[in-house]
Amino acid sequence: MKIKSERNIFQAYGAPIALVILLLINCFTTPNFISWSTISNLVTHSATVMILGIGMTMVIATGGINISVGSVMAVSSMVLAKLVFKDHIITGVIVCLLVAVATGVITGIIITVFKVQPMITTLAMMYALRGVAKLLNGGTILNYKNQDFSNFAYVKIAGIIPIHFVIVFVLAAAGFILLRKTRFGLYVEAYGDNPTATKIAGVNTILVVTAAYVLCNVLAGVSGILEAAATTCADPVNMGLNKETDAIAATVVGGTPMAGGRPNVFGTICGALILQLITIMINMNNVPYSYSLVLKALIIVISIYAQNIKK
Amino acid sequence: MKSIDKIFPGVKALKGVNFNLKSGEVHTLMGENGAGKSTLIKILTGVYEKDGGQIIFDGREVHFTNTLDPQKLGISTVYQELNMIPYLTVGENIYLGRYPKTRKGIDWKTLHENAQRELDDMGLSISSRERLNHYGTAAQQMVSIVRAISLHCRIVVLDEPTSSLDTKEVETLFGIIAKLKAKKIGIIFISHRLDEVYAISDRITVLKDGSYEGTYKPAELTQYELVRKMVGKEIIQEGINTRNYDGSNKExxxxxxxxxxxxxxxxxxxxxxxxxxxxxxxxxxxxxxxxxxxxxxxxxxxxxxxxxxxxxxxxxxxxxxxxxxxxxxxxxxxxxxxxxxxxxxxxxxxxxxxxxxxxxxxxxxxxxxxxxxxxxxxxxxxxxxxxxxxxxxxxxxxxxxxxxxxxxxxxxxxxxxxxxxxxxxxxxxxxxxxxxxxxxxxxxxxxxxxxxxxxxxxxxxxxxxxxxxxxxxxxxxxxxxxxxxxxxxxxxxxxxxxx
Known part of the structure; x- marks a missing residue:
């Protein structure tokens, strides 16, 4: 006997449907929209938010939030730039990711062991890590010249597909599998749905929640690497600035409930694309950029409204 | 309530259920989980809309489309889970949303005087100025009943009020119920405890799988028959342990x-x-x-x-x-x-x-x-x-x-x-x-x-x-x-x- 899934369809498929509709509208209304370079731009420009969004989805699924990801990007990219400056590319990448892990462990432990609210903990981490990033190079931009490393961001598979496609695809697939096919994923969703019951069910909730913050920050580290490579510099002031809000917006539009529960990685990816598509659409139609912010706000509010409709 | 129907996707939750309540009586609803007790109550309190049948209140047919309509008529529910604000005082909880006002603001003096009078009327030793969470579950429940009375209600629904009370508290509650009866308020009582049901009810209505099984006076229905009507299969009464456990050589x-x-x-x-x-x-x-x-x-x-x-x-x-x-x-x-x-x-x-x-x-x-x-x-x-x-x-x-x-x-x-x-x-x-x-x-x-x-x-x-x-x-x-x-x-x- 089959019963109809009573999951709200907007929560499950709202974001992909909205994305397709937006793409179709643009095909007809925006001049020169149908071209490979538009698609390519769309993905490369939203890659950072998509990668951050995957991590944010995990954290929000536990019922938490992480507003420190922008600062994590800044710190890890500064560490990376320092090492790449001395031509240690591999070491740079490894150390940068280890720094991200360390920040995640600290955040996770403050939240789980000392029971400080995620919003406050990550707010503190946001300030602290931004400060650390500035201290690392006296608050100034660190330029480096390393052709091998900066070329990496411009690699094109088969001459046309930017490396961003591959990175985002691999990370999104990994995130999806992790959240839907593993014990960890089940624990994350269960914790978001009922933390007390999950703890009593014998789940090591401290480990699970900390791991979610660690993974989220590692993904922020990856975004930091990608951005630092593309710009041949690390800017402690502007790197990752306000990116956390975009990542949260993408997650919410994508259909992961803010109160915790079922994570929707595919939705988050579509959410990030929708937000970027709006910017591109506004640009290509010669409308001032400021309008795109208003339009994004509308999309966020409408999507939450649709997800809250019962059946 | 006459031949009430309620259909949920996949299930017919209520099939022609009849229920009537006289003023000043305690009418108990009995049934297994899933029998439709809660659904019936939710229709009466306007949480759900009925799919068929009639609700007649004081001889007039009424239609409830939201939870405010029944409250205006004086139907009040004391839920299993208390819906009150623990950090406010008892008095504030009783008059929540209806504070007496003077030109300067809330008239605290009148509020607490009135609240205290209501509490004393019920013979409760509860202070209106004390914070609600100072008292235990039982007292909090009494306060929510007092709130219902202060709303001049005609019907009070008590949904499993005794599940978290001990014997003495149950007695106090029953005392209050007797006072409500004296005020000609009709009471719909829901409980799983048979002894209590028999002690307090004037009439008992039995539901089973959403169907109406009948309404009886407690004297006409033995506990055994009641249980049989609810579950429809023989159940063993008050058995003794039939296991033969010998733990002498067990670890x-x-x-x-x-x-x-x-x-x-x-x-x-x-x-x-x-x-x-x-x-x-x-x-x-x-x-x-x-x-x-x-x-x-x-x-x-x-x-x-x-x-x-x-x-x-x-x-x-x-x-x-x-x-x-x-x-x-x-x-x-x-x-x-x-x-x-x-x-x-x-x-x-x-x-x-x-x-x-x-x-x-x-x-x-x-x-x-x-x-x-x-x-x-x-x-x-x-x-x-x-x-x-x-x-x-x-x-x-x-x-x-x-x-x-x-x-x-x-x-x-x-x-x-x-x-x-x-x-x-x-x-x-x-x-x-x-x-x-x-x-x-x-x-x-x-x-x-x-x-x-x-x-x-x-x-x-x-x-x-x-x-x-x-x-x-x-x-x-x-x-x-x-x-x-x-x-x-x-x-x-x-x-x-x-x-």
Missing amino acids: YVVEMEDIFYYPKVNGVSVAVKEGEIVGLAGLLGSGRTEVAQVLFGYAGNASGTIKVKGNKVKIKAPTDALKNGLAFVTENRREEGVIPNMTIRENISISGMPQISRWGFIQRKKQVALAEKYIQRLEIKTPTMEQKLKNLSGGNQQKVLLARWLATEPDLIILDEPTRGIDVGAKKEVEELIKEIAGQGIGVLLISSEITELVRNCDRIFVLREGKNQGVLLKEDISEERIMKQIVEHDPVSREVLT
Whole structure:
């Protein structure tokens, strides 16, 4: 006997449907929209938010939030730039990711062991890590010249597909599998749905929640690497600035409930694309950029409204 | 209410149900979980809209489309879960949203004077100016009844008001109900406790699977007949323990000695052998639940020694307990057990993950097989294992939680009030299951406030009082009378602990 899934369809498929509709509208209304370079731009420009969004989805699924990801990007990219400056590319990448892990462990432990609210903990981490990033190079931009490393961001598979496609695809697939096919994923969703019951069910909730913050920050580290490579510099002031809000917006539009529960990685990816598509659409139609912010706000509010409709 | 229908997707929740209430009478609604009691109440209070039938109030037909309409007519509900604000004063709660005002603001003096008068009228020794959470559950419930009266209500719905009260508090509540009757207020009473129902009801309406089974006066209907009408199958009344458990050459699964957990537990010792059903008896607040929480690592700082299969262990968190082969079905199903938005399959398998996953990946086939096995074995009623757990009835949710823990293949299972809030039929099933579990060699620690339930099922009973061992009863000594005697007085005969 089959019963109809009573999951709200907007929560499950709202974001992909909205994305397709937006793409179709643009095909007809925006001049020169149908071209490979538009698609390519769309993905490369939203890659950072998509990668951050995957991590944010995990954290929000536990019922938490992480507003420190922008600062994590800044710190890890500064560490990376320092090492790449001395031509240690591999070491740079490894150390940068280890720094991200360390920040995640600290955040996770403050939240789980000392029971400080995620919003406050990550707010503190946001300030602290931004400060650390500035201290690392006296608050100034660190330029480096390393052709091998900066070329990496411009690699094109088969001459046309930017490396961003591959990175985002691999990370999104990994995130999806992790959240839907593993014990960890089940624990994350269960914790978001009922933390007390999950703890009593014998789940090591401290480990699970900390791991979610660690993974989220590692993904922020990856975004930091990608951005630092593309710009041949690390800017402690502007790197990752306000990116956390975009990542949260993408997650919410994508259909992961803010109160915790079922994570929707595919939705988050579509959410990030929708937000970027709006910017591109506004640009290509010669409308001032400021309008795109208003339009994004509308999309966020409408999507939450649709997800809250019962059946 | 005449031939009320209510259809939910897939289920016809109510099929032509009739219900009428006279002023100044106590009319009890009885039925199993899923019989449609709550649905009927929700239609009367405007939470749901009816799909058929009529509601007639004071001779006029009325249509409720929201929850405000019934309130304007004076239909008021005192829910199982209290819907009041604990940090406000009693008076503020009574007049919530209707504060008397002067030109300068709220007229606190009048508010508290009026509130105090209402409270005194009901013969309650509750102060209007005290914060609500200063009082216990029972008093809070009384306050919410007083609020209903101050709204000049005509009908009060009391949905399982006694489930969290002790005997004395129930008496107070019944006193209040008598006063409500004198004020010509009609009362709809819902309870699972048969004795209370017979003590208080003027009439009883029985529902079964959404159908109307009839309305009776208590004198016309014996308890046995009532139960039969509710569950439609023969159930054994007041049985005695028919198990033949001989623990003389069995090993202890768990031994707890000198457990202290401030302030509720002050030196308790309890032990369970394999395949034995051990009961923890005692009044509310005797430390029964807390002992279980300590054993499962869910309590904070506790001291004492715990041995599992003869080895001393440290249990600091439920994870440790799980690793030591312990299982814990808690008393608060909704807060501490059910993961509401996840499927039955996921809810059953969450604790047994280590057995059904490899390298952290869930092995879907094993997971499905596990869920299937326990759905069948425990006869969990659901169309599919992909149903969200929140959509099942209380009894079936309880079975899912039992399944979750049985799937971990434990050596000891702690059952804290396993039959609370589930209907008579499901109760019987759960009790049979407990015996079956013990029959497989799993130790059972059973906590219940229903002494007869302990008498029916236990091989040994530890009686607790104010966080201390009061005595132990072995199989042949176990009787309701002996337990109650031990609770109230020191019974030197069986004072030795841990035989």
